[in-house]
Amino acid sequence: MNARSAVPRIWESQRLDRRRRLERAATRLGNCVAGKVVDGSAIVGLLETVIEPGDRVCLEGNNQKQADFLAKALVRVNPALVHDLHMVQSVLALPEHLEIFEKGIATRLDFSFSGPQSARLARLVAERRIAIGAIHTYLELFSRYFIDLTPAVSLVAAQSADASGNLYTGPNTEDTPVIVEATAFKAGIVVAQVNEIVDVLPRVDIPADWVSFVVQSPKPHAIEPLFTRDPARISEIQVLMAMMAIKGIYAEYGVQRLNHGIGFDTAAIELLLPTYAESLGLKGKICKHWALNPHPALIPAIEGGFVESIYSFGSELGMEKYIAARSDIFFTGPDGSLRSNRAFCQTAGHYACDLFIGSTLQIDLAGNSSTATVGRIAGFGGAPNMGSDARGRRHATGAWLQAGRETEVTYSGPCRAGASWSSRSWKRSASTCSRLLSRSSMPGRWPRARTCRYHR
Amino acid sequence: MNARSAVPRIWESQRLDRRRRLERAATRLGNCVAGKVVDGSAIVGLLETVIEPGDRVCLEGNNQKQADFLAKALVRVNPALVHDLHMVQSVLALPEHLEIFEKGIATRLDFSFSGPQSARLARLVAERRIAIGAIHTYLELFSRYFIDLTPAVSLVAAQSADASGNLYTGPNTEDTPVIVEATAFKAGIVVAQVNEIVDVLPRVDIPADWVSFVVQSPKPHAIEPLFTRDPARISEIQVLMAMMAIKGIYAEYGVQRLNHGIGFDTAAIELLLPTYAESLGLKGKICKHWALNPHPALIPAIEGGFVESIYSFGSELGMEKYIAARSDIFFTGPDGSLRSNRAFCQTAGHYACDLFIGSTLQIDLAGNSSTATVGRIAGFGGAPNMGSDARGRRHATGAWLQAGRETEVTYSGPCRAGASWSSRSWKRSASTCSRLLSRSSMPGRWPRARTCRYHR
Numbered sequence: 001m002n003a004r005s006a007v008p009r010i011w012e013s014q015r016l017d018r019r020r021r022l023e024r025a026a027t028r029l030g031n032c033v034a035g036k037v038v039d040g041s042a043i044v045g046l047l048e049t050v051i052e053p054g055d056r057v058c059l060e061g062n063n064q065k066q067a068d069f070l071a072k073a074l075v076r077v078n079p080a081l082v083h084d085l086h087m088v089q090s091v092l093a094l095p096e097h098l099e100i101f102e103k104g105i106a107t108r109l110d111f112s113f114s115g116p117q118s119a120r121l122a123r124l125v126a127e128r129r130i131a132i133g134a135i136h137t138y139l140e141l142f143s144r145y146f147i148d149l150t151p152a153v154s155l156v157a158a159q160s161a162d163a164s165g166n167l168y169t170g171p172n173t174e175d176t177p178v179i180v181e182a183t184a185f186k187a188g189i190v191v192a193q194v195n196e197i198v199d200v201l202p203r204v205d206i207p208a209d210w211v212s213f214v215v216q217s218p219k220p221h222a223i224e225p226l227f228t229r230d231p232a233r234i235s236e237i238q239v240l241m242a243m244m245a246i247k248g249i250y251a252e253y254g255v256q257r258l259n260h261g262i263g264f265d266t267a268a269i270e271l272l273l274p275t276y277a278e279s280l281g282l283k284g285k286i287c288k289h290w291a292l293n294p295h296p297a298l299i300p301a302i303e304g305g306f307v308e309s310i311y312s313f314g315s316e317l318g319m320e321k322y323i324a325a326r327s328d329i330f331f332t333g334p335d336g337s338l339r340s341n342r343a344f345c346q347t348a349g350h351y352a353c354d355l356f357i358g359s360t361l362q363i364d365l366a367g368n369s370s371t372a373t374v375g376r377i378a379g380f381g382g383a384p385n386m387g388s389d390a391r392g393r394r395h396a397t398g399a400w401l402q403a404g405r406e407t408e409v410t411y412s413g414p415c416r417a418g419a420s421w422s423s424r425s426w427k428r429s430a431s432t433c434s435r436l437l438s439r440s441s442m443p444g445r446w447p448r449a450r451t452c453r454y455h456r
Numbered sequence: 457m458n459a460r461s462a463v464p465r466i467w468e469s470q471r472l473d474r475r476r477r478l479e480r481a482a483t484r485l486g487n488c489v490a491g492k493v494v495d496g497s498a499i500v501g502l503l504e505t506v507i508e509p510g511d512r513v514c515l516e517g518n519n520q521k522q523a524d525f526l527a528k529a530l531v532r533v534n535p536a537l538v539h540d541l542h543m544v545q546s547v548l549a550l551p552e553h554l555e556i557f558e559k560g561i562a563t564r565l566d567f568s569f570s571g572p573q574s575a576r577l578a579r580l581v582a583e584r585r586i587a588i589g590a591i592h593t594y595l596e597l598f599s600r601y602f603i604d605l606t607p608a609v610s611l612v613a614a615q616s617a618d619a620s621g622n623l624y625t626g627p628n629t630e631d632t633p634v635i636v637e638a639t640a641f642k643a644g645i646v647v648a649q650v651n652e653i654v655d656v657l658p659r660v661d662i663p664a665d666w667v668s669f670v671v672q673s674p675k676p677h678a679i680e681p682l683f684t685r686d687p688a689r690i691s692e693i694q695v696l697m698a699m700m701a702i703k704g705i706y707a708e709y710g711v712q713r714l715n716h717g718i719g720f721d722t723a724a725i726e727l728l729l730p731t732y733a734e735s736l737g738l739k740g741k742i743c744k745h746w747a748l749n750p751h752p753a754l755i756p757a758i759e760g761g762f763v764e765s766i767y768s769f770g771s772e773l774g775m776e777k778y779i780a781a782r783s784d785i786f787f788t789g790p791d792g793s794l795r796s797n798r799a800f801c802q803t804a805g806h807y808a809c810d811l812f813i814g815s816t817l818q819i820d821l822a823g824n825s826s827t828a829t830v831g832r833i834a835g836f837g838g839a840p841n842m843g844s845d846a847r848g849r850r851h852a853t854g855a856w857l858q859a860g861r862e863t864e865v866t867y868s869g870p871c872r873a874g875a876s877w878s879s880r881s882w883k884r885s886a887s888t889c890s891r892l893l894s895r896s897s898m899p900g901r902w903p904r905a906r907t908c909r910y911h912r
Contacts, residue, residue: 009761011782110851134851143807144851146767146787146800147713147745166663178800185787185795186765207622207660209790257603289603305465309642311602326467331602331641334665339641344602344634347803350848351599384848391844392806394836395566395590395600 014187021189022212025049036165036208037197038215043073046213048081050189051153056086057106058151058179061093062138062342063113063381064224064314065172069193069217070155071096079104086110088149090138090175090342091381092117094222101130110149112136113379122377135372135379138175139346145182154183154190157221158214160201161194165208168201171315171323171338172223176206178343184210195220202335225317226262227295231271234264242268245357246277250286253399257289259349259386261358267297269357274304291349291386294319294330294338302329311348312340313382342382349386354399356386470643477645478668481505492621492664493653494671499529502669504537506645507609512542513562514607514635517549518594518798519569519837520680520770521628525649525673526611527552535560542566544605546594546631546798547837548573550678557586566605568592569835578833591828591835594631595802601638610639610646613677614670616657617650621664624657627771627779627794628679632662634799640666651676658791681773682718683751687727690720698724702733705811706742709855713745715805715842717814723753725813730760747805747842750775750786750794758785767804768796769838798838805842810855812842 010016026033028049032042047070051057059074060067074082075096085106092098092114100106101124110133114121124130136144145151156179159170169176183190191213192206246269249255260266273287287301288308294316301307310330315323315338324336331339349356360369361378371378393400466472482489484505488498503526507513515530516523531552541562548554548570556562557580566589570577580586592600601607612635615626625632639646647669648662702725705711716722729743743757744764750772757763766786771779771794780792787795805812816825817834827834849856 011784013784015783136851137807137848139803140807140846140849140851142800143804146804147747147765147808150765181795181797181800182787185789187783187788203665204663207663209659291603309603309606327643328467328470331638332643333641339637341637343800343803344598344637347595347799348599348602351593351596352603380850384850388847390596391847392593392840393596394840395592395596 018187018189021050021052025213033213035163036211036213037161037163038191038213040069040215040218043070043215044076046191046215047073047155048077050191050212051077051082051085053082054084054086055152056088056149058089058145058154058156058183059087059097060089060154060156060175060179061097062090062175062314063093063115063226065157065174066094066222066224067155067157067193068094068096068222069215069219070157070191074105074155075099075103077105084108088141088145088151090141091115091379092121093224098124098130107131108133110134110136110141110144111379112138112141113381115378118376118378122373122375125377132377135377137346137380137384138342138382139350139385142175142178142182142343142346145178150186150188151179151183152188154179154188156180156190156192158192158194158206160196160198161192161211161214162198162201162208165192165211165214166201166204167192167194167206167208167211167214168198168203169205170202171320171340173205173340174314175342177341180206180210184212189213191215193217193221202337203333205333205339223317226314227267227293227297227316228318229264229267229297231267231297234268234271238264238268239272241265242272243276245269246272246282246286247280249355250277251280251282253354253402255286255355255399257291257353257397258287258355259291259353259357260295261356261383263359265359266357267295270295270297270301273301273306275300277306278304289352291345291353293340294323302326311345312338313342313345314340346382346385349382350388351390351393353386354397354403356383358383358387474643474645477506477508481669489669491619492667492669493617493619494647494669496525496671496674499526499671500532502647502671503529503611504533506647506668507533507538507541509538510540510542511608512544512605514545514601514610514612514639515543515553516545516610516612516631516635517553518546518631518770519549519571519682521613521630522550522678522680523611523613523649524550524552524678525671525675526613526647530561530611531555531559533561539563544597544601544607546597547571547835548577549680554580563587564589566590566592566597566600567835568594568597569837571834574832574834578829578831581833588833591833593802593836593840594798594838595806595841598631598634598638598799598802601634606642606644607635607639608644610635610644612636612646612648614648614650614662616652616654617648617667617670618654618657618664621648621667621670622657622660623648623650623662623664623667623670624654624659625661626658627776627796629661629796630770630798633797636662636666640668645669647671649673649677658793659789661789661795679773682770683723683749683753683772684774685720685723685753687723687753690724690727694720694724695728697721698728699732701725701813702728702738702742703736706733707736707738709810709858711742711811711855713747713809713853714743714811715747715809715813716751717812717839719815721815722813723751726751726753726757729757729762731756733762734760745808747801747809749796750779758782767801768794769798769801770796802838802841805838806844807846807849809842810853810859812839814839814843 032039086108087106088110090112108131158167160168189212290310293312323330323338333339361371363369371380488495542564543562544566546568564587614623616624645668746766749768779786779794789795817827819825
């Protein structure tokens with residue numbers, strides 16, 4: 001044995017590895033798999049067969065749609081077979097997302113948002129059961145899927161599949177396309193849970209070529225209605241705050257393209273557009289283009305002619321018929337249902353919006369905020385995309401230029417020409433307003449670009 | 457007639473409009489259309505039928521792939537029927553891209569990059585034949601497709617289609633998915649030129665549901681070999697510059713994730729990795745993950761074991777067999793060919809890379825650069841995404857933290873904790889190095905975040 005003998009490097013190890021995993025699955029699952037369709041009863045066996053120790057795994061979920069059947073299955077795998085996984089996923093929302101760490105199935109984590117599980121996450125980190133790589137914005141995490149955090153296995157959720165494995169994600173397309181693209185084209189395994197398997201899909205959202213297995217879940221995937229809240233619970237203070245925001249910021253800057261965080265504060269603004277804002281003569285001058293889920297609170301503004309277009313991260317339960325009846329406003333497919341896409345909507349918020357309002361867990365007098373405290377690690381989702389000054393931005397809007405003129409720029413080059421390159425102060429004004437006015441806590445939303453990172 | 461009588465607003469005008477255009481096309485084209493497949497001889501008629509005056513139109517093209525058959529067809533439409541179009545597209549690269557303005561078919565323009573046509577563009581702007589909205593980064597323009605610049609009609613290019621209209625974009629997927637998604641899901645018309653129509657596609661890149669018409673081009677679409685250059689033309693100065701970059705920057709900062717501009721300067725760096733960089737003991741420490749097209753100049757670094765992964769905006773002619781044989785490095789489909797995606801690769805460059813090198817047309821002593829001069833409007837493509845400090849970024853790398861520590865941050869909050877939030881100085885160092893060393897002009901590349909915008 002000569003250790004120095006030239007062993008030719010194998011350059012297709014990932015493809016061979018995928019093929020081996022697929023063959024192993026076919027052998028182990030036997031009659032429980034037909035083409036790409038796997039019987040639900042065999043799901044734990046499938047995961048034990050296609051996931052290997054140390055794999056990077058993406059378990060789809062965000063603040064709405066959850067691949068919950070696959071999450072429950074992952075908790076049930078044998079930790080002797082599947083362990084030390086590195087989870088690379090948008091959220092920790094379900095109890096199962098943390099159980100896999102408690103059981104040693106996973107040990108490392110890169111994520112964006114942990115709202116409902118934030119206290120439990122902090123405890124597990126303190127107990128050294130989870131090693132956190134970083135808390136990312138959604139878009140930042142998606143970016144790393146193509147660079148240094150590409151998943152070996154992704155477990156995603158869709159509305160339906162056909163027998164070939166084409167997926168219909170329906171209104172809640174959300175993160176699915178970007179997860180599947182990064183995984184499928186780097187020799188990874190994509191397992192999709194679907195609510196039903198049908199003969200003909202309403203439309204194809206993900207081509208079958210990109211999907212390894214589909215499994216029908218015994219019940220429809222979990223989905224969170226985020227924005228459907230009773231407007232009667234909006235307080236008078238919130239109405240006053242909304243009026244101040246409309247008159248003091250939206251009107252002053254002529255904000256036409258924007259994103260709103262979740263909650264009664266912003267719902268109050270949305271609801272006041274066709275009354276208070278219209279009385280100020282602002283129709284056609286503010287709030288025309290939105291990067292936003294289809295909030296019910298937007299309906300009066302839509303009906304009142306304020307809104308020209310809405311592009312969405314995800315959808316909202318109960319809004320299906322309204323969206324189909326208002327296709328001039330929303331992005332919809334040939335079937336009439338919403339097309340959402342979190343990656344592109346985050347990008348749109350980052351580069352094509354002039355205003356974002358959100359809240360945070362804590363903030364200092366300089367305006368720096370954090371969503372990681374001693375007892376709670378919440379993360380931030382998309383807010384730093386939305387709320388930051390996109391330094392690569394080059395196009396101008398009235399709001400952006402006005403904010404720029406008011407910004408103290410430590411810059412003396414010849415290119416300034418009266419119009420600033422920065423919208424930071426504008427966003428600061430907006431978010432400061434939100435912060436000063438806000439009484440509700442909206443964890444996971446960062447109103448400022450400059451924030452404190454949580455380090456491992 | 458009572459002007460005040462309530463006329464119910466139509467909320468599906470865009471869908472009805474699309475249906476009307478499709479029906480008109482079916483009527484006018486008659487036997488020249490079968491399902492979604494249009495005969496090439498009828499292409500001008502198709503465009504005259506589905507495009508209406510004032511439409512926003514995206515004519516696909518970038519620094520590589522061009523929908524050139526459709527561009528030539530658009531020049532031939534009757535300006536009495538089709539005029540005052542608002543072009544929203546990545547590049548002005550072909551003569552036809554400007555001819556449509558000279559003929560009055562189009563009058564407004566929002567774009568990213570005009571390299572080969574930059575002088576002619578400046579002349580047309582001076583003659584007030586073109587009203588430029590803004591020069592964008594690629595990602596910024598894509599973002600606006602979902603907010604306020606959604607195309608009504610998109611003319612795209614793919615490798616092949618099947619009879620149903622599914623598209624195979626092959627290695628040069630590039631901008632196609634994001635253009636088609638924004639158009640198709642907002643009731644727009646998508647026309648794809650393809651090199652061939654086949655029975656079974658190697659893989660589905662764009663589902664047929666998203667495509668209105670496919671037309672076989674009489675010859676394959678134009679594609680530019682960007683990076684294939686003769687290494688013998690690299691000068692000794694460029695070799696010295698590359699050595700300085702490797703030792704002075706890459707090694708000092710431990711840069712593992714990066715993007716390179718186009719040209720001999722960066723090719724020299726790539727070529728020196730397995731020799732000079734390896735002699736410095738840098739293998740495994742620098743240049744592991746790339747957001748980059750498959751440059752031939754990377755082959756020695758790949759073979760030498762420097763490179764772990766490459767994700768690409770587009771592909772490179774002549775690299776097909778190498779990519780297929782090195783699938784561990786590249787993102788490839790089940791057919792073995794490259795999967796590229798400009799939107800996601802720009803995002804990856806923006807959020808997941810630590811270094812970018814590029815050049816520009818002019819620069820001041822403060823480091824501000826511009827690619828718009830009196831006689832030339834070049835634009836910048838993706839450089840401001842790559843070269844800017846992504847303010848929404850939250851994850852840390854060694855290179856990023858080190859650069860942050862060296863950055864003078866005008867900030868005194870409690871969150872700084874020794875590790876800076878900003879990678880600006882790092883990128884400034886890198887790009888300054890490139891600028892100081894650079895002898896070649898690479899128009900369209902901006903090395904700095906803070907640049908001069910060109911206003912209409």
